[in-house]
Amino acid sequence: MSPERLNAHLRKTLSRGRVEASRPSGCPRLALYLFDPSVLEGPLSHEEAQSVVAAPAYWSFCWASGQVLANWILDNPEWVAGKTVLDFGSGSGIVAIAAARAGAREVIACDIDPGALDAVLANATLNGESVTLCSDWHERPEGIDVITAADVLYDPENRPFLGVFQKVAARVLLADSRVRDLGDDAYRKYAEIEARTWPDLNEFEEFNRVRIYVAEA
Structure with missing residues (x-):
């Protein structure tokens, strides 16, 4: 690409x-x-x-939460190794590509934006990794083991996905810098890490604090 x-x-x-x-x-x-x-x-x-x-x-742009979650997966490959991973709202694809590099059996990058899917493919190729593309969450394949998502809760309409994700996969890895209280006790905070959007958009400092959550069945 x-x-x-x-x-x-x-x-x-x-x-x-x-x-x-x-x-x-x-x-x-x-x-x-x-x-x-x-x-x-x-x-x-x-x-x-x-x-x-x-x-x-x-x-x-590569948003702070995507960088943090991707880096965390590379440092902790056991969370995705050998698993089928779906990256929801994939954007640039950094989290999906990190999961592929960390040894996931298959990685599916899901995004409704055709530009994002082209970016995922180009970026995966740039890094020598292979990622499957999905343009519609409702047409995702069966057998998802892990769902990853970074900074998808800025839109309140996406909040119900917190529960939906848990019904689809046994493990959910979530990173967010926009919402302080997820309102779902199933998600346990594992880490809080500072990062900045790249290229830097000079956002409010509060948006540079990324929290990583894990929910498991």
Whole structure:
């Protein structure tokens, strides 16, 4: 998968946008095609800002929670090794790629954004890993052992997935920097780690504290 295809997706929202390969500071063992901030030689025009807000290319940034969960999986491969893993809301694919590198039997990257799925494929290839793509959660394959998800709770409509995930897989690995109280006692906090979105968006400091949770049947 050529990065030019990712550039074409990005330019739907930012005409001067492009990606470059870089290594997020929170998980430098993996390389990703991400937004190249050097193209912003000055403020966004009104039209560019409106386009970015209307249809943001989430996959072109590596969010703090994704970096932390990916790095944690690489440090603790026993959580996914030999398992079938589904990465929900995969975005850039960093968590899915980490699971593949950590020895998962199969990794399924699930995202509704075609740009994200192209990014996952390009980034998996960049890292020499293989990942299966899924564009619809409701059409996921059977036999999922582990579900991973990073920063998917920013939308309140996604909160019910906390319970759904537990019905689908015996183990759920969740990372989040947006919600302080999950409201589900089945999720036990394992760690709290600091990281910053890459490229850095200068977010509020509270969003740089990532909590990792595990729920097991």
